[in-house]
Amino acid sequence: MSTIELAGVSRWFGNVVAVNDVTMTIGPGVTGLLGPNGAGKTTLMAMMSGFLAPSAGTVTLDGQPIWRRTDAYRDIGLVPERELSFGYLTGRQFVLANARLHRMPDAAAATESILEVVDMVEPAERRIDTYSKGMRQRIKIAAALVHDPKVLLLDEPFNGVDPRQRMHLMDLLRRLGDEGRTVLFSSHILEEVERLARHIEVVVSGRHAASGDFGAIRRLMTDRPVQYVIGSSDDRGLAALLMAEPSVTSVGLRPRSGIDVQVSDLGGFATALPGLARRHGITLVELTPSDESLESVFSYLVSRQESLR
Amino acid sequence: MNSTIATLALQALLGRRRFLLLVAFPVLMVALTTMITVMTGLEDPAWTLVGELGYTLVLPLVAILAASSVLGPEVDDGSIVYLLSKPVNRHVVAVSKWVVAWATTLLVGAGSVFLAGVVAGGGDRAAGWAVAGLVAGTTYSALFLALSALTRHAVVIGLAFVLVWEGLLGGLLSGVAWLSIGQWGARVGHELSRDLPDPVGLPWAIGASVVVTLAALWFAGDRLRSFALTGDE
Numbered sequence A: 001m002s003t004i005e006l007a008g009v010s011r012w013f014g015n016v017v018a019v020n021d022v023t024m025t026i027g028p029g030v031t032g033l034l035g036p037n038g039a040g041k042t043t044l045m046a047m048m049s050g051f052l053a054p055s056a057g058t059v060t061l062d063g064q065p066i067w068r069r070t071d072a073y074r075d076i077g078l079v080p081e082r083e084l085s086f087g088y089l090t091g092r093q094f095v096l097a098n099a100r101l102h103r104m105p106d107a108a109a110a111t112e113s114i115l116e117v118v119d120m121v122e123p124a125e126r127r128i129d130t131y132s133k134g135m136r137q138r139i140k141i142a143a144a145l146v147h148d149p150k151v152l153l154l155d156e157p158f159n160g161v162d163p164r165q166r167m168h169l170m171d172l173l174r175r176l177g178d179e180g181r182t183v184l185f186s187s188h189i190l191e192e193v194e195r196l197a198r199h200i201e202v203v204v205s206g207r208h209a210a211s212g213d214f215g216a217i218r219r220l221m222t223d224r225p226v227q228y229v230i231g232s233s234d235d236r237g238l239a240a241l242l243m244a245e246p247s248v249t250s251v252g253l254r255p256r257s258g259i260d261v262q263v264s265d266l267g268g269f270a271t272a273l274p275g276l277a278r279r280h281g282i283t284l285v286e287l288t289p290s291d292e293s294l295e296s297v298f299s300y301l302v303s304r305q306e307s308l309r
Numbered sequence B: 001m002n003s004t005i006a007t008l009a010l011q012a013l014l015g016r017r018r019f020l021l022l023v024a025f026p027v028l029m030v031a032l033t034t035m036i037t038v039m040t041g042l043e044d045p046a047w048t049l050v051g052e053l054g055y056t057l058v059l060p061l062v063a064i065l066a067a068s069s070v071l072g073p074e075v076d077d078g079s080i081v082y083l084l085s086k087p088v089n090r091h092v093v094a095v096s097k098w099v100v101a102w103a104t105t106l107l108v109g110a111g112s113v114f115l116a117g118v119v120a121g122g123g124d125r126a127a128g129w130a131v132a133g134l135v136a137g138t139t140y141s142a143l144f145l146a147l148s149a150l151t152r153h154a155v156v157i158g159l160a161f162v163l164v165w166e167g168l169l170g171g172l173l174s175g176v177a178w179l180s181i182g183q184w185g186a187r188v189g190h191e192l193s194r195d196l197p198d199p200v201g202l203p204w205a206i207g208a209s210v211v212v213t214l215a216a217l218w219f220a221g222d223r224l225r226s227f228a229l230t231g232d233e
Helices: A041-048 A070-074 A091-102 A107-117 A133-145 A163-177 A190-196 A214-223 A235-243 A264-281 A292-308 B002-016 B020-038 B044-077 B090-120 B125-148 B154-172 B174-179 B181-191 B202-224
Strands: A005-015 A014-027 A030-033 A056-060 A076-079 A151-155 A182-187 A199-204 A207-213 A228-232 A248-253 A259-263 A284-289
Touching: A005 A076, A014 A056, A014 A199, A030 A041, A030 A163, A030 A190, A030 A284, A041 A151, A041 A182, A070 A076, A076 A133, A091 A107, A091 A133, A091 B002, A107 A133, A133 A151, A133 A163, A151 A163, A163 A182, A163 A190, A182 A190, A199 A214, A207 A214, A207 B125, A228 A235, A235 A248, A235 A259, A235 A264, A259 A264, A264 A284, B002 B044, B002 B090, B020 B044, B044 B090, B044 B125, B044 B154, B044 B181, B090 B125, B090 B202, B125 B154, B125 B181, B125 B202, B154 B174, B154 B181, B174 B181, B181 B202
Parallel strands: A014 A207, A030 A182, A030 A199, A076 A151, A151 A182
Antiparallel strands: A005 A014, A005 A056, A199 A207, A228 A259, A228 A284, A248 A259
């Protein structure tokens, strides 16, 4: 069982602060590092994998600093976001080289078994530069797992992987987490993180915006004010009725047709709307969330975090 | 020395187009020396080619291309993290990569200088240039490896060092010889043949070559230990 601890970690590049005073603990099981692009996920990952020195604070693995400590890689498997540039090697040669660099007693056997795990036995004889994005991703994961590490760090591991393989990889990571390994993966896609991670850390603009299990994060996200566009048979009539609802905080008519509604209590609104329409004989033709973009979710989390300080 | 890293470095070197360039210069140099010897029948112009073109230019050029090929691209695009996320001592990584660049420099660089020397007349003089090539090739390859670990402009800086510092300024100011890898090697070769220059003391030439080689290798390892992955954000 291994634990990564970040204590008061900041990292700046010149005048730009990429990571701002982050304190978090990553323990056994699968943890998702969620945040929009440019939030500092890669910078955090780089510090956790010993490829960047924190400007302030400490990053430790089981109490020992990771930066400039080569031995830490006995316990760490790293899947960087970075493209593989070893195009002149076959997949098998690449994984085998990784096994040898870990001085595994039977590197060849370890290579074969991990190729099987990531379902890359058949294309293993082909050169990496002939691989699709998803195959490269799988061969990178195989290379990171070949020495059976206690800690697995994956930076955007599902990018470019087709849905079937994605399921397969998620099962694999879930299994590794259940075995007591510390698995951390980053992603900017909420659904991905939700489906895989028990524990979620959210970073936005270099800050630690939220931390908790999947349910807690979901609640935070659903409690925020949400905007919808509603289309109906009688927009003006419905707008008047909606304004009387306690869950609704604002109503506006759109220029041609439709209503903009801001809702504070999503649950209350969801139960109230159908009955309301039915009682007054109004037909609903459209109900669309208009700000479901992840950025708006994140900016809500950040503003909430700031108001709590 | 780690054989896996050395093997990967060799594959990287042979797999790149730069390798053709690396071989082309020595081949041209030997061909030119052969042509001059056959056409003029004189030794002097051929020896000038061996010293001025082969030893002074082609040898360091081969060292630059070899050293930057085994390390440069991986550092530039960050894919060296795949090698560095392993419990392998960084100095071992640096030395393993250097061994490949070094062997290439000696084989292709010093080898072609010797071959041109044999064509030009052979004897002690050819042996002298070959020894000079072995000594300077060793130091050059280590220095250029350290440069590749330090900056992505290693090729340009290496060329500037060879052409401007050792070539241009070395020709104008005799004192530059004290800080010139090429002159140190030539001084060692001078022991075999009086036809090679004698710009500095032998102990200095040997000592400086050894110190620069070791310091450069240590530095390259230390840079790799502090390798930072900055990401695209």
